[in-house]
Amino acid sequence: MRYTPINQSFYKKNRDKLAKALEPRSLVILHSNDLMPTNADGTMKFRQNNDLFYLCGIDQEDTILLMCPDFPNEGMREILFVKETNEHIAIWEGNKLSKAAATEISGVKHIRWSSEYGTVLQQLMGYCNHILLHTNEHRGAHNAVETRNTRYNKKVKDAFPLHNYERLAPIMERLRSVKEQDEIDQIQRACDITEKGFRRVLDFVKPGVREYEIEAEFMHEFLRNGSRGFAYEPIIGSGKNSCVLHYLENNQLCNSGELILMDVGAEYGNYNADMTRTIPVNGRFTPRQKSVYEAVLRVKREAVSMLRPGVLIQEYQKEVGKIMESELIELRLLDKMDIKRQDPSNPLYRKYFMHGTSHHLGLDVHDVGSVFEPVEEGMVFTVEPGIYIREEGIGVRLENDYVIGKDKNLDLMKNIPIEVEEIEALMNY
Template sequence: MKYEQISSELFIKNRRKFMSKMEPSSIAVFNSNDIYPVSADSTLPFEQHRDIFYLSGADQEESILLLFPDAHDKKLREVLFVRETNDHIAVWEGEKLTKEKATEISGIETIYWLSEFDKVFFNLMTEADTIYFNTNEHYRQSVETQTREDRFIRDCKLKFPGHKVAKSNPILQEIRGVKEPEEIDLMQTACNITEKGFRRLLDFVKPGVWEYEIEAELLHEFIRNRSKGFAYTPIIASGANANVLHYIVNNQQCKDGDMLLMDVAAEYANYSSDLTRTIPVNGRFTERQKAVYQSVLRVKNEATKMLVPGTDWAEYHKEVGNIMTSELLSLGLLDKADVQNEDKNWPAYKKYFMHGTSHHIGLDTHDYGPLKSPMKANMVFTVEPGIYIPEENMGIRIEDDVVIQEKGEPFNLMANIPIEVEEIEELMKA
C-alpha cells in the first residue's frame, strides 16, 4: 500500500457499529474481491472490496472477515482469515500480511490462515441461527460478473440450508453513510491531493494540448502524493465533448476558445474525492462562458446551503431544480412557456441539466448511504450542478465534496481548490 497505515481504532469502531445491529445468534461474513483476469496471464490491479476494508482495514486479496458477537468462545467473536505467505510468495509477489501485522492493522486478535476457514466456519455455524450475506444492493449497481461473495453465498446456502438468512447491506448503508472523524481526515487528504493536481493543470492547459496529456499530468501529481491514482475513470472533456456526461476517451485536442470540463479526482487509502472544474482552454472566459459558469456556481452554492441535518433527499433535488430553472430563464435557455408547459416527470430544466445534484461519497465514489431517510451530520455529499448546451459547443459542471455539520452550513473539503472566475483567470495567466 502507498498510504500511511490507518489506526486500527477506526475499524474497531466500525465493527462495533455493525455488530450492534445484528440479530441475536447470527454470523456475518465478508469476502475480499477477486483478482480479475484480462487475458493470458494478465490481471487487473487488485482493488479491495470496500466493505471488508471498512470493517477490518485488510487490503489484501483472499481475506475473509467473520463476525459472531454471540460466539461461545470470546476469541471467535471477531476472526480475520488471511492468505498464508511463504518464501516463494514473498519473492514473486512481495510481502503479505503476517498474523501479527493483520492484528496491528485491524485490531482483531484472532487471525487464522485462509486454509482454516471451512473448519472454523462449520464449528461456529453449529452455534448460529442466522447468516448475514453481503449482497450488493447499491442503487446504481449493474454487476454481471460473479464475485467471490456470490460464490460464498451460493456454497453456504447448499451447506447450511437450515439457517435463516439476513442482509448486511441495510446495516452498511446506514453506518457507512455517516463518517467517523478519521474517515473525513482521509477524504480531506484525497481532496488535498486532488487540489495539487488541479493547480498543476492551471499552468499547463493551453490551446493545442491534448486531453490525454492533461490526464497524464494529473496522474503524475496524484501518484507522487501517495495516491494509487484516480478515484474513478477521469473525464477530460474539451468543447462539445463536455456534453457527453461520461466522456472518458480523452483523446481530442483542446482548442482556443473552448471550455474544458474536467471531472477528475484522487483516491487516498481507498477513500475517494470527486471534483469537477470547468476552465477556458485559453485562460480567459468569454462573456457568455462567464455568464453560464456563474449560473452553475450560484446553483452549487445555493444547493450546498441546503445540505443540513433533516433534509429530505427527494425534496432537495426538487428545490435544486427550481433554482436551476430560474438560472436557465435568466440565460435565455428557457422561457416561461417552457416552464408552464413542462412535463412534471421531466421538468423543462432537464433539457440542460439532466443528472442529479448530489450523491454520497466515501470509500466508493458513489458511496453507500441512506437516501430515503433524512440527512444526518457527518454524511459527506458531492454538490455538482451543470449546464450543457450542445448548440453552443459548451458544457459546464462544477463540483465539490462537503460534510454535513450538526449546525450551520456544510464544511467544504475542497474549499481551497480554485473556483471563482477571477482566480482561475489569474492562475492561468502565461
C-alpha cells in the same frame, strides 16, 4: 502500502457498531474481492471490498472476516483469515501480511490462515441461527460479474440449507453513510491531492494540448503524493465533449475559445475525492461562457445552503431544479411561458441539467447511503450542478465535496480555485 493507514481503533469501533446491530446467535461472513483477471496470465490492480475494509482495514486479497459476537468461546467471536505466504510468493509478489501485522492493522486478535476457513465455519454454523451474507445492493449496481462473496454465499447455503440467511448490506449502508472523523481526514487528504493536480493543470493547459495530456498531468501529481491514482475514470472533455456527461475517450485536441470540463478525483487509502472544474483552454472565458459558468456557480452555492440535516434528497433535487430553471431563463435558454405549460413530471430544465445534484461520497465514489432517508450530520456529499448547451458546445459543471455539519457544511475543497477571476489569474500569471 503507500498511504498512511487509519488507526486500528477505528476498525474496532466499526465492528462494535455492527455487533450491536445483530440479533443473538448471528454470524457475519464477509470475503475480500477477487484478484480480477485481464487476459492470459494478467491481472488488474487489486481493490478491496469496501465493507470488509471498513471493518478491518486489510487491503489484501484472499481475506475473510467472520463475526459471531456472542459465541461462547471468546476466541471465536472475531476471526480474520489472511493468505498464508511462502517462499515462492515472497520471491514473486513480496511478503504478504503476517498474523501479527494483520492484528496490528485491524485490531482483530485472532488471526488464522485462509486455508483454515472451512473448518472454523463448520464450528460456528452449528451454534448460529442468523447468517448475514454480503451482497452488492447499491441502486446503481449491475452485478453482471459474479463476485467472490456471491460464490461463497452459494456454497454456504448449499452446505447449510436450513439456516436463516439475511442481508448484511442494509446494516452496512447505515453504518457507512455517517462518517467518523478518521474517514473525513482520509477524504480530505484525497481532496488535497486533487487540489495539487488541478493547480498543476492550470499551469499546463494551453491551446493545442490533447485531453489525455491533461489526464497525465493529474496522474503525475496524484501518484507523487501517495495516491494510487484516479478515484474513477477521469473525464477530460473539451469543446463539444464537455456536454457528454460520461465522456471517457480523452483524446481530442483542445482549441482556443473552447472550455474543458474536468471531472476528476484522487483516491487516498481507498477513500475518494470527486471534483469537477471547467476552465477556458486559452485562459480567458468569453462573455457567454462566463455567464453560464457564474449561473452554475450560483446554483451550486444555493444547493450547498439547502443540503442540511433532515432534508430528503428527492425534495432537495426538486428545489435545486427550480433555482436552475430561473438561471436558464436569465440565460435565454428557457421561456417563462413555456415553463408555465411544461409537464411537471418532466420539467424543461432537464434539457440542460439532466443529472442529480448530489451523491454520497466515501469508500465508494457513489457511496452507499439511502436517498429515501433524511440527510444526517456527518454524511459526506458532492454538490455538482451543471449546464450543458450542446448547440453552443458549452458544458459547465462545478463540483465540491462537503461534510454535512450541525451548523454549516464543511467544504473539503474550499482551497481549490473555483472563481472566474482566480482561474483566469492562475492561467495567465
